Structures are given as structure tokens and as C-alpha cells.
Amino acid sequence: MNLLPMVARNFKARRMRTALTLFGIAVGMMAIVALMGLSRGFERGWDQTMNARGTDAVINRAAAGSPIPAPFSEDIAASIRSLPGIESSGGVLSSLVPVGNLPMVLITSWEWSSYIWNHLTIVEGRMPQHPDEQVILLGKSASQALGKGVGETLLLYGSKFPVCGIYESASMIESGAILIPLEVMQHKSDNVGKINFLNLRFDPGTESSKARSICREIETIHPGLSASLASESAQQNSTTKAVRGMTLAVTLLSMIVGLTSVMNTMLMSVFERTMEIGVLRAIGWKASRIRRMILLEASLLGVAGGLLGVLLAFAVREILYLFPSIGSAIRIEIALDAVLFTVVFATIVGAISGLYPAVRASRMKPTVAFRHQ
Amino acid sequence: METHPPYLSEATAVTRSYEQGRIQALRGVDLKVEEGDFIAITGSSGSGKTTLLQMLGGLDSPDSGEIFFRGQALSGMGDLSSFRAQRVGFVFQSFHLLPTLTASENVQVPMVESSISRKERAPRATRLLSEVGLADRTHSRPPELSGGERQRVAIARSLANQPELLLADEPTGNLDRASATMVMELLSRIHRENGMTLVLVTHDPATAAYASRQIHMSDGMVKHPTSETPLSR
Numbered sequence: 001m002n003l004l005p006m007v008a009r010n011f012k013a014r015r016m017r018t019a020l021t022l023f024g025i026a027v028g029m030m031a032i033v034a035l036m037g038l039s040r041g042f043e044r045g046w047d048q049t050m051n052a053r054g055t056d057a058v059i060n061r062a063a064a065g066s067p068i069p070a071p072f073s074e075d076i077a078a079s080i081r082s083l084p085g086i087e088s089s090g091g092v093l094s095s096l097v098p099v100g101n102l103p104m105v106l107i108t109s110w111e112w113s114s115y116i117w118n119h120l121t122i123v124e125g126r127m128p129q130h131p132d133e134q135v136i137l138l139g140k141s142a143s144q145a146l147g148k149g150v151g152e153t154l155l156l157y158g159s160k161f162p163v164c165g166i167y168e169s170a171s172m173i174e175s176g177a178i179l180i181p182l183e184v185m186q187h188k189s190d191n192v193g194k195i196n197f198l199n200l201r202f203d204p205g206t207e208s209s210k211a212r213s214i215c216r217e218i219e220t221i222h223p224g225l226s227a228s229l230a231s232e233s234a235q236q237n238s239t240t241k242a243v244r245g246m247t248l249a250v251t252l253l254s255m256i257v258g259l260t261s262v263m264n265t266m267l268m269s270v271f272e273r274t275m276e277i278g279v280l281r282a283i284g285w286k287a288s289r290i291r292r293m294i295l296l297e298a299s300l301l302g303v304a305g306g307l308l309g310v311l312l313a314f315a316v317r318e319i320l321y322l323f324p325s326i327g328s329a330i331r332i333e334i335a336l337d338a339v340l341f342t343v344v345f346a347t348i349v350g351a352i353s354g355l356y357p358a359v360r361a362s363r364m365k366p367t368v369a370f371r372h373q
Numbered sequence: 374m375e376t377h378p379p380y381l382s383e384a385t386a387v388t389r390s391y392e393q394g395r396i397q398a399l400r401g402v403d404l405k406v407e408e409g410d411f412i413a414i415t416g417s418s419g420s421g422k423t424t425l426l427q428m429l430g431g432l433d434s435p436d437s438g439e440i441f442f443r444g445q446a447l448s449g450m451g452d453l454s455s456f457r458a459q460r461v462g463f464v465f466q467s468f469h470l471l472p473t474l475t476a477s478e479n480v481q482v483p484m485v486e487s488s489i490s491r492k493e494r495a496p497r498a499t500r501l502l503s504e505v506g507l508a509d510r511t512h513s514r515p516p517e518l519s520g521g522e523r524q525r526v527a528i529a530r531s532l533a534n535q536p537e538l539l540l541a542d543e544p545t546g547n548l549d550r551a552s553a554t555m556v557m558e559l560l561s562r563i564h565r566e567n568g569m570t571l572v573l574v575t576h577d578p579a580t581a582a583y584a585s586r587q588i589h590m591s592d593g594m595v596k597h598p599t600s601e602t603p604l605s606r
Contacts, residue, residue, distance in 0.1 A: 002485065005478070010473060012473070013472070275469065276469075276471055279465070279471070281454070282457065282463055283457065283530070283531075284457040284483055285482075289485070365432075366427075367427055
């Protein structure tokens with residue numbers, strides 16, 4: 001006979017309330033895990049993209065407020081690529097637009113003669129033949145999600161584009177994208193002479209300190225631009241920052257919901273068990289043991305809520321992946337550290353929520369508890 | 374001059390009031406409990422008998438006066454949890470068993486605050502339940518037991534840590550006559566066979582008749598401190 005079975009029986013005796021409390025905590029924890037997974041998935045996808053292209057650094061407008069930064073002039077790109085230490089570069093113009101029945105698809109276009117094209121593998125059809133050919137390539141996932149193949153057409157920017165080929169890429173982001181020659185996209189999207197990313201490749205053997213100093217130099221020459229190493233650019237990306245901001249907000253919200261929910265449950269439990277706690281005190285249980293019992297209950301609610309939240313996050317992820325429009329656009333990577341963080345966080349929230357009820361219960365005088373009857 | 378050894382429990386000039394003095398529960402009560410005593414404190418509702426019992430058991434403390442246990446003032450003991458766990462056993466009118474635990478687990482609850490090892494607790498609880506005639510109900514939960522059976526589990530629980538003093542507050546108050554008789558027979562046997570000192574509070578003359586000494590209280594005062602009654606059973 002020790003505290004744990006007693007606590008377990010208390011939960012069992014109040015099944016519905018325990019279940020509702022757990023569900024309340026679990027939903028909050030699920031949101032934390034899912035958002036952390038989304039952020040990680042995006043970072044991973046971005047890293048994959050940079051690695052697949054062989055890009056060392058990325059230039060875009062500083063303080064971008066949206067996932068796709070505002071465009072800047074190709075002339076600036078020309079001045080950057082002439083800096084010492086830079087082997088080659090590739091301008092990119094991207095946009096997120098609804099296509100067909102998909103709410104959001106990445107349309108990307110690459111500078112015609114740049115190295116970026118090199119990593120693509122055409123699995124069906126062909127590459128565009130010249131820089132202003134009005135055709136599109138579909139990534140394999142995009143082709144499946146849109147249900148379009150070579151020879152079919154797709155309506156983009158008010159024009160019909162024939163699909164000239166399907167490509168494979170090691171990058172999940174690219175695999176879910178539509179690729180257009182840069183000049184065509186610039187004309188169709190009213191961004192003539194503009195790009196929103198510049199991919200850079202440094203001279204072979206460039207050390208990271210040198211690479212950083214080149215990035216700093218670019219930022220000094222062009223104060224409105226941000227230059228970051230490819231390995232760090234995902235963290236600088238506004239989408240990553242936005243998801244992180246959301247994660248923090250949801251974490252704080254979940255903390256508040258968890259705190260009030262567990263505290264309410266524990267206060268109700270302590271109130272209902274006034275007599276029981278009075279009897280325990282009467283037969284010699286120390287106040288510290290009563291405190292431990294209540295804290296154990298609250299902490300267990302937190303642990304169980306956290307674990308349930310993690311399971312819910314896995315389940316929700318699999319459900320989301322059933323929808324091609326979502327599965328082709330996002331990846332939720334639930335890592336062990338996110339799982340551990342969530343469970344520990346939920347446990348701490350549970351324990352903190354139990355403090356006040358525990359102190360209240362431990363201060364209960366047996367004679368007062370008996371009068372409560 | 375020969376000095377009396379310390380009483381097992383002693384109340385001297387104990388007063389206690391509630392609601393900022395509006396209710397005077399005890400007005401200077403003196404009581405001496407010797408080892409091996411079986412005392413019944415009788416009186417009508419509000420006479421102060423339960424308050425006195427709670428004072429003796431360290432559940433409440435006097436406004437003035439003192440409670441001694443083996444000559445040691447309870448007021449000097451600090452936290453009385455250990456005193457209640459080790460030296461006193463309580464039996465309540467409403468049994469006060471934990472409804473989610475089995476009879477055996479209920480009996481083990483006080484052992485948590487004793488030196489009894491975890492391994493010893495369950496066999497000890499089984500033995501105590503056998504002694505009160507509930508060997509076959511060790512796994513039953515309180516809602517599955519009759520009133521008399523619940524009170525016998527409560528008695529087994531009160532003996533869990535081998536207390537020196539057993540305090541019972543209206544132990545038959547919620548029982549029918551047959552169950553009340555069974556419970557009082559059990560308490561008498563524990564007193565007789567184990568030499569257990571027993572103080573019980575009751576307003577029922579039949580229950581009080583089991584005691585070797587009756588004390589009548591009225592209006593917060595002891596009226597008949599030494600009314601001896603023979604052990605009738």
C-alpha cells in the first residue's frame with residue numbers, strides 16, 4: 001500500500017472528470033508537438049532543398065513578413081555575383097498560389113543558365129527548350145496532388161500552361177512545386193527583372209568563416225538584404241519564425257489552459273475529499289504526505305495529458321497526410337526532443353497546478369473536515 | 374509520600390470554545406485515563422463529549438488547560454501527526470473508510486506512517502481483519518460491506534499501528550442493534566484480551582454499559598466523573 005495505488009483509484013473513481021481534464025491538457029500538448037513538428041519539417045525541407053541544389057548561401061530581402069520575401073532587382077544580384085569568393089549564383093522567383101483544387105502550391109522559377117537546374121531528374125517528358133518557353137514542369141508530388149501529367153495543361157496567372165515534364169528532386173518542397181522558366185514567371189507575375197531569392201555557391205574549399213564574412217559583406221553593401229549560410233537560412237526564414245512564434249503562443253496558451261484545468265480538477269477533488277483528507281490527517285498522515293499525494297495526482301495528470309497529446313499529434317499528422325493537398329505541402333517531423341519537451345512541460349504544468357490544492361489539503365484540520373460532513 | 378505514575382492520558386482544566394467564544398464546548402474539564410481503563414463518556418448532543426475525545430486524541434488543542442499523554446504535554450510535542458499515528462487509534466461513528474480502497478488497503482493506510490515495512494503491511498492487515506471476523510472480506514471495498522462490517526474494518530484500521538489508546542466516537546451510532554452489539558462485543562474483547570485502554574463517546578446507555586467507568590458530561594463539564602459500572606460482559 002503506497003501513494004500510487006491510492007492516486008490511481010482516485011482517478012478511477014472520477015473517470016469522466018479525469019478523462020475530460022486529460023483531454024483538455026492533451027489537446028494543448030498536441031498543438032505544441034504538431035507545431036514543433038511543422039517547424040522542424042519546414043527547416044528540414046529547406047535544408048534538403050539547399051543541399052539538393054548545392055547552394056551555400058541564400059540572399060533575400062531582410063525582415064520579410066511572409067513566407068516568400070518581397071522581390072528585389074536582378075541588377076543587385078549581378079553586383080553580388082561579381083564579389084570575390086563567389087563561384088556561381090542563381091536567381092529564384094517564387095510564389096505561393098492556389099492551383100486547381102489545391103489551396104496553396106509553390107510556383108518557383110529559376111534563372112535559365114544557373115546551376116540550380118542541374119540537380120533535377122526528369123522522370124517523364126522533357127525540360128523547357130528555351131528561357132521564354134511557356135511551359136511548366138511538375139514535381140512528382142505536385143503531379144500526383146494535382147492529377148496532371150505530361151501533355152495536360154494547367155491554368156496559372158490566367159494562362160494555360162502545358163506540362164512539358166515531371167521531375168524528381170531530393171527536396172520535398174521542390175517535389176511538391178511547379179517549375180517555370182524565370183523569364184516567363186517574371187512576365188506573368190508582373191515582376192519583370194525581379195527575383196526574391198539569390199542562391200550562391202562559394203569557391204570550392206571556402207571555409208565557413210570566410211563564407212560568413214562574404215555574407216556580412218553583402219549585407220553591408222546592400223543593407224536591405226539578408227545573406228545567410230544555407231545551413232542557417234531555414235532558421236532565418238520568416239515561415240520558420242512564424243511557426244516558432246505560433247508554437248510559443250500555443251505553448252503559453254496550453255500552459256494557461258493546463259494550469260487552470262488541472263488546478264480546477266484538483267481543487268474539486270480536494271473539496272470532495274475533505275472528509276477523506278481529514279480522516280487521513282486524523283489517523284496520523286503528515287501534512288507533507290498529503291501534499292505529496294495531491295502533487296502526485298496533479299503531476300500524473302500532466303504526464304498522462306502530455307503522453308496523450310503526443311499520441312494525438314501522431315494521429316492528427318497521419319490524418320492530415322491522407323489529404324494530398326496537405327501531404328504534398330507540409331511535413332510534420334515529430335522528433336524525440338519535442339516529445340520529451342512536451343511530456344516534461346505537461347508534467348511541470350501539472351505539478352505547478354497541484355501546488356495550491358496540495359497546500360490547501362495539507363492545512364486541513366481533521367476537526368474542521370469532520371464538521372464539513 | 375507515594376507519587377502516582379503518569380496517567381496514560383490526562384486532561385487538566387481543559388477549555389475549548391468555538392465561534393469566537395459564542396459556543397463553550399468545554400469548560401474546565403479534568404479527566405484521568407489509566408492504562409487498561411474502559412471509559413464511556415456519555416451525554417447529550419452538544420455536551421462536549423466528542424470535543425473532549427478529540428482533545429485526548431490530539432485532533433484538536435485546548436484554549437486553556439493541558440492534555441498529557443504518559444505525563445508528556447501534547448502542546449509540547451509539535452506536530453501531533455506522529456502521536457496520532459503511533460499511539461492512538463480512532464474509530465468514528467461514520468466509519469470514515471476510503472471508499473476506493475479495499476478493506477485490506479484501508480487497514481494498511483495508517484501503517485504508511487509507521488515503521489512497518491511494505492512487505493509486512495498486507496499480511497498484518499489480513500491478520501487484523503481476521504481478528505475482527507472479516508478474513509473473507511479483505512478484498513471487498515466499503516460500499517460492498519454492511520455497516521457493521523465497515524465498522525469492524527475501521528476497528529482493524531485503528532489497531533494497525535498497535536496504539537496504546539483506542540478512542541471511539543459513537544462507534545455504534547450508525548448501526549442497527551445487532552451490528553452495534555457485535556461491534557461492542559469486539560471492542561470489549563480487544564480491551565479484555567489485549568489490555569487495550571479504551572475511551573468511547575456515546576449517548577446510548579446500552580453501549581455505555583460495556584465500559585468499566587462512565588463519565589457523564591453536560592454543558593461542557595464533567596458531571597459524574599467516577600461512575601463505576603461492572604464489566605457486564
